Amino acid sequence: MQQGRRRHYFVTGASSGIGLSLARSLAGQGHDVTATGQRAPADLSPDFPDIAYHQLDLSGPAAPLIALAAPADRVVLAAGTGFYRPLEHEDPAALTQAMAVNLGSVIRLLHGLYPTLARQAGRVALLGSVADKGSAGMPVYSASKGALAGLARSLSAEWADRITVRYYRLWPTRTPMHARAGYDARKIDWLLMDPDRVARFVIDHLEGGGRASKTISPLTMVGRR
Amino acid sequence: MSRWALVTGGSAGLGAAFVDQLLALGYQVVSLDRDQPDGAPPGLHAVQVDLSTVAALPELVAALDADRVFDVVVFNAGISAVGAFEDIDLRQMDAVIAVNLLAPMELTRLLVAGAKLARGASLIFVASLSNRLSYPGAAAYAASKQGLEAFANALRTASTYRVLTVLPGPLDTDHARHYAPVGSKGCKRQSPAALASRVLRRRHRSGTVYGTVAQALAGLSGLVAPSVMTGLMRRGLFTKLRAAPPVTDKRM
Numbered sequence: 001m002q003q004g005r006r007r008h009y010f011v012t013g014a015s016s017g018i019g020l021s022l023a024r025s026l027a028g029q030g031h032d033v034t035a036t037g038q039r040a041p042a043d044l045s046p047d048f049p050d051i052a053y054h055q056l057d058l059s060g061p062a063a064p065l066i067a068l069a070a071p072a073d074r075v076v077l078a079a080g081t082g083f084y085r086p087l088e089h090e091d092p093a094a095l096t097q098a099m100a101v102n103l104g105s106v107i108r109l110l111h112g113l114y115p116t117l118a119r120q121a122g123r124v125a126l127l128g129s130v131a132d133k134g135s136a137g138m139p140v141y142s143a144s145k146g147a148l149a150g151l152a153r154s155l156s157a158e159w160a161d162r163i164t165v166r167y168y169r170l171w172p173t174r175t176p177m178h179a180r181a182g183y184d185a186r187k188i189d190w191l192l193m194d195p196d197r198v199a200r201f202v203i204d205h206l207e208g209g210g211r212a213s214k215t216i217s218p219l220t221m222v223g224r225r
Numbered sequence: 226m227s228r229w230a231l232v233t234g235g236s237a238g239l240g241a242a243f244v245d246q247l248l249a250l251g252y253q254v255v256s257l258d259r260d261q262p263d264g265a266p267p268g269l270h271a272v273q274v275d276l277s278t279v280a281a282l283p284e285l286v287a288a289l290d291a292d293r294v295f296d297v298v299v300f301n302a303g304i305s306a307v308g309a310f311e312d313i314d315l316r317q318m319d320a321v322i323a324v325n326l327l328a329p330m331e332l333t334r335l336l337v338a339g340a341k342l343a344r345g346a347s348l349i350f351v352a353s354l355s356n357r358l359s360y361p362g363a364a365a366y367a368a369s370k371q372g373l374e375a376f377a378n379a380l381r382t383a384s385t386y387r388v389l390t391v392l393p394g395p396l397d398t399d400h401a402r403h404y405a406p407v408g409s410k411g412c413k414r415q416s417p418a419a420l421a422s423r424v425l426r427r428r429h430r431s432g433t434v435y436g437t438v439a440q441a442l443a444g445l446s447g448l449v450a451p452s453v454m455t456g457l458m459r460r461g462l463f464t465k466l467r468a469a470p471p472v473t474d475k476r477m
Binding site: 086087088090092095096099103104107108110111114115118131132133134135136137138139140142143144145146147148149150151153154155156157158159160211212213 | 279283309310311315318319322326327330331333334337338355356359360361362363364365367368369370371372373374375376377378379380381382383384451452455456458459463467
């Protein structure tokens with residue numbers, strides 16, 4: 001699959017986790033990559049690939065984001081945030097922030113990118129979660145991912161003849177998100193998927209035919225690189 | 226001692242049906258709506274509020290009587306924006322997400338954190354049958370309603386409240402007529418009174434409530450064969466919606 005033509009990818013959430021794995025993998029395959037993340041460039045890991053990286057808060061104005069992403073014909077939105085805590089301990093600012101990053105920024109970006117994506121027969125991957133059906137202890141995150149799944153399903157049908165929109169429903173993956181969310185993932189470490197393998201799967205799958213929604217579980221990974 | 230219920234969007238459509246029936250069941254009802262209700266029946270306490278301004282909700286909840294707790298809360302208020310996604314104004318889609326998803330989330334948070342819910346209170350979230358069938362031509366609406374169902378499910382597994390998710394199909398309301406494609410006959414619309422009574426009869430049990438048996442079967446088909454049902458929605462609905470200019474909330 002590495003023989004495919006060179007593409008321009010736009011990746012969010014690239015400073016850590018699956019986004020970082022995506023950026024590394026895509027750069028390694030020789031694609032052009034424009035990436036955003038929440039870390040300052042100086043704080044990136046030493047092995048961060050040599051790509052265009054911009055520190056951006058996705059809950060901020062969408063115009064700079066759209067300008068950065070416009071040349072891309074592949075868009076992979078991996079940024080996500082949220083906390084593992086019951087609603088009564090939720091902070092209203094954190095609720096707003098999680099919904100803005102996980103849902104609002106996706107709506108704005110796809111709305112703004114429509115003309116260029118349609119012109120280039122673009123492909124869009126939205127990274128979701130098995131929490132999209134509602135997981136105890138994470139009501140806000142669940143709501144944001146449920147909404148993302150709903151958006152993806154309807155939008156992929158609307159754009160079916162012009163733009164491919166895929167939603168990836170991920171089982172838990174070994175990323176720093178769990179610790180940031182306040183969840184001790186050590187007890188489910190045996191279950192966690194490797195972010196590099198998840199990233200490679202998404203990149204390959206996005207180029208093929210298939211359904212609008214794809215669940216990625218440890219079983220999906222069996223027998224793959 | 227009287228029992229209290231809270232209904233969002235209680236001035237028209239399904240919300241008004243919920244208000245009527247809760248009053249008939251003997252509840253004192255607080256209705257949050259941007260419009261005044263048609264009448265002023267005893268027991269109804271109408272509060273005028275624009276739910277698209279989520280930041281105004283803390284003040285609103287703080288203004289409720291300190292010792293009042295609700296036995297039933299119906300998150301019913303909703304708006305939509307239909308047409309091709311790329312043709313709909315972003316502000317309209319923001320309003321859809323705010324009213325349909327962010328407002329119920331923030332309101333639930335305020336009620337829970339402020340101890341405004343009675344023990345075992347019923348929280349009723351009005352989502353949509355589109356959560357099973359998809360809704361090309363109303364992608365932001367579909368997102369808001371599927372997010373609401375996920376939120377309700379997360380609460381259900383983690384709380385002592387009864388949490389009901391309602392998945393209505395087409396209703397015989399002004400709201401549904403406003404967003405229907407041009408030329409829609411609307412002969413199979415369910416009466417809002419029938420749905421409200423079906424939901425309220427089940428308010429003591431957590432679960433999912435469909436509008437009719439036929440809609441429940443359609444919903445199950447959407448779970449078993451999502452691509453097929455999405456394709457049907459695309460051909461049957463989206464092709465009509467995209468052919469006309471977007472239709473959005475009248476006052477946003």
